[in-house]
Amino acid sequence: MPDLKTNLLLGAGAIALTQTLTLWSGALVPAAAAAEAPLSAAASEEGGEGGEGGGESGGVPASYALASTDPAQWSYDASAVIDGYVAGARGQYLAAAAAARTLQAEVDAFLEAPAQETLDAARAAWVAARPAYLRTEVYRYYDGPIETVEGGLNAWPMNEAFIDYTKDAPQGGLINDPAFEVSEAAIMARNQATDEADVTSGWHAAEFLLWGQDLSAEGPGDRPFTDYEPGTPAADKRRAYLKATVGRIVADLDGLAAAWDANAPGSYATTFKALPPREAIGRIVNGMAVMTGHEMRVERMAVALDSGDQEDEQSCFSDTTKMDFVYDLEGVAAVYYGRTAGQQAPGVDTLMKTLNPERAARIDALFGEAMTRINALGDPWDRVLASAPDSPERAAAEAAVTTLGELAGEMKASGTDLGVLVQVPGL
Numbered sequence: 001m002p003d004l005k006t007n008l009l010l011g012a013g014a015i016a017l018t019q020t021l022t023l024w025s026g027a028l029v030p031a032a033a034a035a036e037a038p039l040s041a042a043a044s045e046e047g048g049e050g051g052e053g054g055g056e057s058g059g060v061p062a063s064y065a066l067a068s069t070d071p072a073q074w075s076y077d078a079s080a081v082i083d084g085y086v087a088g089a090r091g092q093y094l095a096a097a098a099a100a101r102t103l104q105a106e107v108d109a110f111l112e113a114p115a116q117e118t119l120d121a122a123r124a125a126w127v128a129a130r131p132a133y134l135r136t137e138v139y140r141y142y143d144g145p146i147e148t149v150e151g152g153l154n155a156w157p158m159n160e161a162f163i164d165y166t167k168d169a170p171q172g173g174l175i176n177d178p179a180f181e182v183s184e185a186a187i188m189a190r191n192q193a194t195d196e197a198d199v200t201s202g203w204h205a206a207e208f209l210l211w212g213q214d215l216s217a218e219g220p221g222d223r224p225f226t227d228y229e230p231g232t233p234a235a236d237k238r239r240a241y242l243k244a245t246v247g248r249i250v251a252d253l254d255g256l257a258a259a260w261d262a263n264a265p266g267s268y269a270t271t272f273k274a275l276p277p278r279e280a281i282g283r284i285v286n287g288m289a290v291m292t293g294h295e296m297r298v299e300r301m302a303v304a305l306d307s308g309d310q311e312d313e314q315s316c317f318s319d320t321t322k323m324d325f326v327y328d329l330e331g332v333a334a335v336y337y338g339r340t341a342g343q344q345a346p347g348v349d350t351l352m353k354t355l356n357p358e359r360a361a362r363i364d365a366l367f368g369e370a371m372t373r374i375n376a377l378g379d380p381w382d383r384v385l386a387s388a389p390d391s392p393e394r395a396a397a398e399a400a401v402t403t404l405g406e407l408a409g410e411m412k413a414s415g416t417d418l419g420v421l422v423q424v425p426g427l
Contacts (some may be wrong), residue, residue: 060143064282066419073130074419076351078277084338084345086269090260091341092136092331097253099129100246103206107246111228111239119225123210126203127320133203133253134324135331135340141290142283145259145268149252152181152191156314160197160208164238167213174200175237182240184248201245204315204322209242211317214310217386220319282420283412284348285292288332292370293424296328305394310382321381325374325400333367346416356417359410366407 068074104123110118133154140146146153160166164173174180174190191200199205212223228239262269272280300321304312313321334340338347352360377400378384378393387393408424415422 013152024352061282061421061423063279064142064286064420065276065278066415066421068419072390074278075227076355076418078281080346080353081338081348081351082273082277082280084343085280085335086260086262087345088104088170088335088338088343089136089139090257090262090269091343092132092139092173092334093253093257093260096136096342097250097257099132100250100253103129104246104250107242110225111243114225116225119210119223119228121196126207126210127318127323130203130315130320130323131330132288132379133328134327135296135334136256136351137328138287138291138331138335141287141295142164144257144272144283144287149255152188153202153249153252154204155192155196155199155202157197157311157316159195159197160213160317162198163200163205163241164212167215168398175241176234180237182237182244184244186401187241188248199202201248203249204317206242206245206249207317208320209238209245214317214319214382217382220380220425221317254266278419281348281351281418282334282415282422284371285373285414285418285420285422288335288348289408289411289422289424291328292332292404293427296325297401297404298426300324301366301397301404302312304381304385305397305401308385310385313381316382319380319382320378322379325377329370329374333371336363336367348418350420351416351418356414359417363407363410363414366403366410369378370400370403370407 029393052079066074072372103122103125106118110122112118114302136146137154140150153311161172162174164175166172174187175182180186187200190198191202192198208221210223211221212227214221216222227236228242230236230239259268261267264270264274275283300314310316314324315321331340336348338345338350349360349363352363373396377397378387384393384397405427409427412422412427
């Protein structure tokens with residue numbers, strides 16, 4: 001098949017050569033956007049790090065609000081949209097934390113009585129906890145509170161041999177290293193410390209510990225429950241490692257929920273709500289556009305389609321990568337339409353229907369098309385990656401990639417309607 005990744009990344013590479021962009025949180029964002037449009041006064045920014053790729057950090061726009069000599073330009077009331085976004089973020093992180101605590105309870109039950117039944121229950125709880133988290137990923141890409149923990153919470157792809165044994169290294173990994181003593185601090189200290197693939201913590205570390213390597217084209221990994229029967233040094237360390245990893249997931253999500261509490265003085269939510277309206281709207285739209293047009297379209301889909309390598313799929317140990325696509329897109333749509341975590345509020349769509357009804361209609365149609373294409377993808381994703389270049393499965397996946405690009409392109413173009421700077425690598 002054509003080199004899909006190269007085609008998609010070519011635009012981003014060309015832009016990078018102009019030295020107007022800086023690599024940040026796995027995505028290219030403007031270090032100075034004067035070449036694109038004049039910027040208003042700089043807004044305050046919090047530091048951030050982490051991303052699936054491994055924690056590069058750099059500049060963010062001095063402002064997400066475009067400047068104009070016409071004081072009446074981009075005059076609209078965004079207060080209800082911003083309030084709804086903050087409440088939705090808070091609700092979605094609370095839902096993610098609650099789901100993670102259910103996972104934690106099932107892991108504790110498994111460790112208390114290792115058996116196939118309790119291992120299956122812990123695996124099912126991991127799968128059930130993921131959708132609520134995936135819907136939060138739209139709150140990334142503008143240096144919000146997630147950026148300080150994301151590299152330890154959802155980093156991928158990961159070199160599983162860095163943590164535990166694999167087929168090619170039966171005595172490998174930290175768990176089999178006599179010098180490594182398990183603690184949350186020790187785990188986090190080694191996370192991507194020397195190589196971005198040496199992921200030690202987060203959702204995918206827990207996934208690998210529950211499933212083990214996926215060595216079959218017909219299903220997920222099949223780690224035996226006996227790996228967790230106490231009494232040997234490796235098993236005891238593995239037990240402590242799994243417990244610490246899941247505990248850290250819960251703590252991180254609790255912290256993110258607290259950061260989005262608008263009733264807590266000094267929280268990120270209070271800072272966000274105090275921003276000039278178009279500064280806040282710019283962050284909202286960038287989160288949606290980059291999630292759709294770069295993270296999903298390129299990093300999670302096109303890269304894997306180009307390589308055909310299972311190691312390039314996000315949730316490779318459990319074979320649930322298609323679920324990642326479905327719920328990530330759901331999260332983007334929920335923010336756009338103002339419906340997150342069971343709450344309904346005015347969304348960005350309400351602004352677009354007033355400012356540019358024609359573009360709003362195109363975005364509506366593209367959301368519908370993208371959701372249809374994503375839901376129709378082959379499952380598990382590794383079978384799609386292994387399919388022939390001219391197979392229907394590949395054609396359907398590439399069509400989904402194209403539609404995500406079109407949707408993100410309209411989101412980027414909406415910046416001119418909303419008066420905000422929207423940067424999507426490669427678009």
